[in-house]
Each structure stands twice: as C-alpha cells, then as structure tokens.
Amino acid sequence: RSRIARELAHARAGERQSQEARLRETEEARDRAQARAKEVEAARDLNDRLSAQLRRLQAQVAELQARETERGWILTLAGDLLFDAGNAAIKPGGRRALGNLARFMREHAERKIVIEGFTDDRGSPEANQRLSERRAAAVRDVLVREGIEPERIAAHGFGGAYPVASNSDAAGRQLNRRVEILIGETVGRAATGGTASKNGASGAR
Known part of the structure; x- marks a missing residue:
C-alpha cells in the first residue's frame, strides 16, 4: 500500500x-x-x-514653390526680385520671400541648404563671379539674422555659368540672373566656394 x-x-x-x-x-x-x-x-x-x-x-x-530635381528640392528666386541691377543688397520683396524660407528652416531643423548665385553674361566674368558670390552671401546673412544656424547654410557664386536660358535677349538674361536654393543634405555643385567651383565644375543643368 x-x-x-x-x-x-x-x-x-x-x-x-x-x-x-x-x-x-x-x-x-x-x-x-x-x-x-x-x-x-x-x-x-x-x-x-x-x-x-x-x-x-x-x-x-x-508653398515655397520649390521644384523637385535629381539634386533635391530647388527654390529659384529671380535676381530682379532680390536685388537691384549690379547690387548685392536685398530688396524688401526679397526679404519677404526669404522670411518664408527661414520659417521653413526653423520648422525643419534637420534640413540644410546650399545657396547658389548666378548672373547673366553681361560684363566681365570676374565681376560677375564676385557679384554672384556677394549675392549668395547676402542671402545667407539674411537667413542667419532670421535665426538659422550658419553651419546649416553653404553659399557659393557661379557668375554666368550654368545659364538656364539664352543670354541673347533681355528675357533670357533675366532668367539667368537668379539665386537657387537647394534644400536637403547635399553639398551642392561644389564644397570649396565660388571661384574654385567655376573653374573646376563640369556638366550643365
């Protein structure tokens, strides 16, 4: 048991x-x-x-009227909107447009931009190069004053390079006088600055 x-x-x-x-x-x-x-x-x-x-x-x-390209989003601002002829001081209308961009940048802190200045082919290439660099720098300075960190902004000038229209008439030259702003993480056409970029860049738009 x-x-x-x-x-x-x-x-x-x-x-x-x-x-x-x-x-x-x-x-x-x-x-x-x-x-x-x-x-x-x-x-x-x-x-x-x-x-x-x-x-x-x-x-x-x-809303910024940027277009999507292989390089990323590009905002094109007419040079005549931003500047008087031969001048790198930004006009009031240009400041309003840049204010919209600054607001976008504040809301998207992960984004960086590359500012690229262009002219038509009137005048000497050297003068156009300097003017395009000064204009790109002026746009950058406005954005920095709007509170955007300088390290998020690169600025280059390309003079009369990379035209988007013929320089043979006034309408085409007006289109070529512009500032392009690339929105994204890329370094743009070059990372070394305007003059070096102009001499070493290859390939049109």
Whole structure:
C-alpha cells in the first residue's frame, strides 16, 4: 500500500510540474504576443507620424514653390526680385520671400541648404563671379539674422555659368540672373566656394 501511495504521490507531483510548465509556456507565449503587438503598434504609430511629417514637408515645399530635381528640392528666386541691377543688397520683396524660407528652416531643423548665385553674361566674368558670390552671401546673412544656424547654410557664386536660358535677349538674361536654393543634405555643385567651383565644375543643368 505504501508503495502505491508513493507512486500516486509521484504521479501527482509529475502532473503538477507538467501543468506548471504548460502554464509558464502559455504565459511566456502570451507575453511574447503582447510584446509583439506593442512593437507593431509602435511601428504603426511611427509610420503614421513620418507620413504626416512627409505630407507637411511636401506641402511646405510646394508653398515655397520649390521644384523637385535629381539634386533635391530647388527654390529659384529671380535676381530682379532680390536685388537691384549690379547690387548685392536685398530688396524688401526679397526679404519677404526669404522670411518664408527661414520659417521653413526653423520648422525643419534637420534640413540644410546650399545657396547658389548666378548672373547673366553681361560684363566681365570676374565681376560677375564676385557679384554672384556677394549675392549668395547676402542671402545667407539674411537667413542667419532670421535665426538659422550658419553651419546649416553653404553659399557659393557661379557668375554666368550654368545659364538656364539664352543670354541673347533681355528675357533670357533675366532668367539667368537668379539665386537657387537647394534644400536637403547635399553639398551642392561644389564644397570649396565660388571661384574654385567655376573653374573646376563640369556638366550643365
């Protein structure tokens, strides 16, 4: 009888251990499922936030009237809007346009820009190079005064290089007198400055 009792007790203990093991497995499986569900929910929330940020960014870029290119988003500001002829002082209308850009930059602190100044081909190449550099620097200075960190802004001048229209008539020359602002993380046409860029750059738009 005592042997039978011991065997029964042993069997009950084994069954209890098996039940406890199954219970632990069930609880662990439930915990894993809950953790996975939380991961999926977190990933969904992150995706929703990123999608909303992207839509907001695209809307703001569209408001700036920037266009998407292989180089990134480019905002083109007419030179006649920003400057008087032969001058690098920014006009009031240009300051308003740059104010919109500064607001965009403040809202998107991860973004950097490259400012590129261009002229038509009237006058000497040296004078046009200097003027384009001064104009790019003037745009940069306005943005810095608006609170944008200098390290987020690069400014280069390219003189009469990279025309977007013919310089044979007034309308074409007006289009070539411009400032282009590249929005993104790229270094632009060159990272070394205006004169070196003009001499070493290759490839038109």
